[in-house]
Amino acid sequence: MSEAPLVSIKNLHANAGETPILKGIDLELRAGEVHAIMGPNGSGKSTLSNVLVGKPGYEVTGGEVTFQGEDLTDMDPEIRARAGVFLAFQYPVEIPGVANNYFLRTAVNAVREHRGEEELDAIDFLTLLKEKMKLVEMPEDMMSRAINEGFSGGEKKRNEILQMLLLEPSFCILDETDSGLDIDALRIVANGVNQMRSPDRTMLVITHYQRLLDYIVPDHVHVLSGGRIVKSGDKSLALELEEKGYGWIDGVEEEGASS
């Protein structure tokens, strides 16, 4: 635990468009750890995940983010992805006309090339794909369909986790992956995520609901409010939040949030 953190976020300030959202975030994520971020609506949770993966429209205005010792903020999104940063999107896009399996092989080979590994041919890729699909209980016919087209909410989220399993990132960010999922779907998604837990990687689990943390048990829980981390604790903090809401924490801006 004394090694340098895998991800280090220092005094991070960022805008979404012209609006300042993140106002000084400090976080250190070490290999092997799972961190959960909770917070009321509008606290900056999604902005944080978008900033970390370099989404256009989000601008870092101060502070720094390093990943494996390198400055992340100047890298293009595809370079971050190849280096091992992965975001499971809150709202996965549908892409008509682009077959899931073709896209996945393109992505996997882009990452493998970056790591200096050989490209997978169609047959080797299929073997890998089938193995990972079992982990998220996805039927095979979903692979020849267009990306997320006609998928249910749960299928889209499982597809995100499948991508994570295939790309084997070392920094996994899950942005409200549990929102809108029923218990069965949540269990499948959480199983997939837990498969990925390893001493080499770190996870940042952003959620609105404590329920997810029964399935993906975090090492640390942080409360984000007004663009800052206002409280940190262990997994018991999540239970306390579930019970009492956010109002009791100093620095939380009350806005009648649903939780």
Add this chain to the structure above:
Amino acid sequence: MTRFLDALANARAVLPERAVDAPSPRLDARLAALRREGLAAFEERGLPTRRDERWKGTNTAKLSSLSLERVGATDRFDEAVFDDPRVAAFDADLLFVDGRLARMSARRADLPAGVQVLSLAEAATEIPDVVAKKIGTLFDAKTDAMAALNAGFFEDAAVITLDPNTRPGRVIRVLSLSTGSEDQPAASFARLLVVAGQGAEGMVLLESATVGDAPGFSSVVSEFHLADNAKIVSVELQSGSASRIHVSQLRASLERDARFSSNVLCLSEGLVRSEVETSMNAPGGLTGMNGLFLGRDAAHHDHFTTVEHAAPHCESDEEYRGVLTDSASGVFRGRVLVRPDAQKTDARQSNPNLLLSEGASIDTKPQLEIYADDVKASHGSTIGQLDEEALFFLRARGVDEATARLLLTRGFAQTFVDGIVDEATRTLVAERLDEALVSLETAPEESHP
């Protein structure tokens, strides 16, 4: 070099009276009349201009200012055209070079009885009456200058006839190549006649292409006659060099319960005018009209379609997709004509377009003329750019931006590919499309609305 119209006038002076000499007096007279009337009509009308409602989107001055050194086929074309990779890959039943039969395939022997795939000279001997009855009847030379021009100058034709209730059992392939060079720009006139008897079913693949740069003009006229309950699928691949002006005119006439599907893939780098017009003359007809055009550099694609519902209980479904980049321009005119008798018509049309650069443009206009009152008709056209969210998603999975753009553009085109039922043809279409897309410049854009 000689200007287009002068070159045509010179060629006309030495033109034989008819495309081929036919032993049948009836066909002989028909071919002579086609030529005579075509030439007369063209002489009277001249080239279409922008004042012509049907040609509003295209600058025909490019045609009149074209220079030609040759009109029609040459007696000794360079046999190197046989080395063109498309010739081997395509293995056409009939290969035309500059509008004249250059090679026929031994594959024709595997066609079942009742299915004929012939050159015009062969057809003149074997089935003169069918040809005499049908050729040129779907075009009106008096009102259509381009059809008149083709009627006046064509020298040969691919003639495909399917006797009632026959099927070829495989796709019939026709390849039409145009040749020419920087100092020998040429005009060529190709022709296709398809006659399907009652209950016959078949698929015809026609590819028009240039050999090398081949500057000049090419005209292709295709006629499809479908008797009751016949079913024909037409796939047309159009490609051509930047210095080629290509005019393709397809007409189909459908009798009771006939089903016709037209699929046009246009990848030309030059100027293209592609017309598809179907007429459903009796109840129960079905027309499918699919198109995909991909224009780059200074290409201009003008797609002019007409679906005529002349009888009740007919259905049409049309989708043309346009992808334009660099300074390419596109035109889509989708005319749907529902005659007073055509009750219970169901007509759908859509024209989604993808503009990949600031300089690319599309002029799209559906044109519904409905004279019946119990009709379902829908149409829509869209103009858009690549979806930024989708682009970011792909990049966030490690796919570089250029590849991501390519994937999304390919995805936009996929519905056209999926619409081609025959697997080998679908693969061929996908290959052509991929080749064209890989060479596209999909430079990132500065701003998006």
